[in-house]
Amino acid sequence: MDIYQSSVSPEHSADFVRGCIQKRQPALVAKARVKRHVLAEASRPNKELDALVLGNSLIGYGDQISLENMAIIENIITMSRIEANYEVPGGNDPKAWYHAFTQCMEDLGCFVPDKGFSKYASSSLNITIDNVLVDIVEAAVEAAKAAVPGASVLSAVTNSTLTALKSEPEAIQLLNLESKKAEGVRLSTIPCEQMPNGLILVALAAVDHKGGGRNDGILFVDWKVSSLDIFHGKAFVTFNPARYAMIKTDMEEYLGEHRKEVLVKRFSRRR
Numbered sequence: 001m002d003i004y005q006s007s008v009s010p011e012h013s014a015d016f017v018r019g020c021i022q023k024r025q026p027a028l029v030a031k032a033r034v035k036r037h038v039l040a041e042a043s044r045p046n047k048e049l050d051a052l053v054l055g056n057s058l059i060g061y062g063d064q065i066s067l068e069n070m071a072i073i074e075n076i077i078t079m080s081r082i083e084a085n086y087e088v089p090g091g092n093d094p095k096a097w098y099h100a101f102t103q104c105m106e107d108l109g110c111f112v113p114d115k116g117f118s119k120y121a122s123s124s125l126n127i128t129i130d131n132v133l134v135d136i137v138e139a140a141v142e143a144a145k146a147a148v149p150g151a152s153v154l155s156a157v158t159n160s161t162l163t164a165l166k167s168e169p170e171a172i173q174l175l176n177l178e179s180k181k182a183e184g185v186r187l188s189t190i191p192c193e194q195m196p197n198g199l200i201l202v203a204l205a206a207v208d209h210k211g212g213g214r215n216d217g218i219l220f221v222d223w224k225v226s227s228l229d230i231f232h233g234k235a236f237v238t239f240n241p242a243r244y245a246m247i248k249t250d251m252e253e254y255l256g257e258h259r260k261e262v263l264v265k266r267f268s269r270r271r
Contacts, residue, residue, distance in 0.1 A: 045070035060161030062193030144236035
């Protein structure tokens, strides 16, 4: 399984996070750093609320992932989103944003074997956005199954997360608000699970289309995609949580300043 882990050294990841702190928080360079407890009690991952809207991302956790590893992968996803927003501001280049997001995950120590971003093609003319996301996750899971035993569980996590979301008005309202912009729609679904060997396994399904960001209706229920040009990114990602100790303190400092930039709503994916 070592070939499905990052070749980036933990030292590189630690230097990367410190470099981001210096770039994004120049005021902190000139004074002593203040260590923060970045996860307030109300916002901590927990087994009851095992799914969340994180900005325009929908994250679902599998049954086997530990609370500690939920927090780890959530921190990695959050920092990667924030850094991608800094590197590719304005929302006008989704492909560049997706590559910046996955590159940050790699620099943090994730293994990301495929960062492809291409036009989405469907055989159906009457499908909704959630159908598209499930289809893209399935493709990422198929790629992962050849490398990581047990990867198929991510499909079930995705389905249950999307189903539960439709019964959570506040969560779906936040995701709609964060995903539907004037220039179009951008959102992602990210199921996560812990493998028997301890690795965290993630599937990324990212969707973008230009125009239509002002359409009425619920994104996952009312939006048909037959007339839209949709582009997507898909990948499976692994992370060895043993690597996290070397970047934990610096990442918490970074997130202590920036976590407020990303809106969060937790809910239960199990009904």
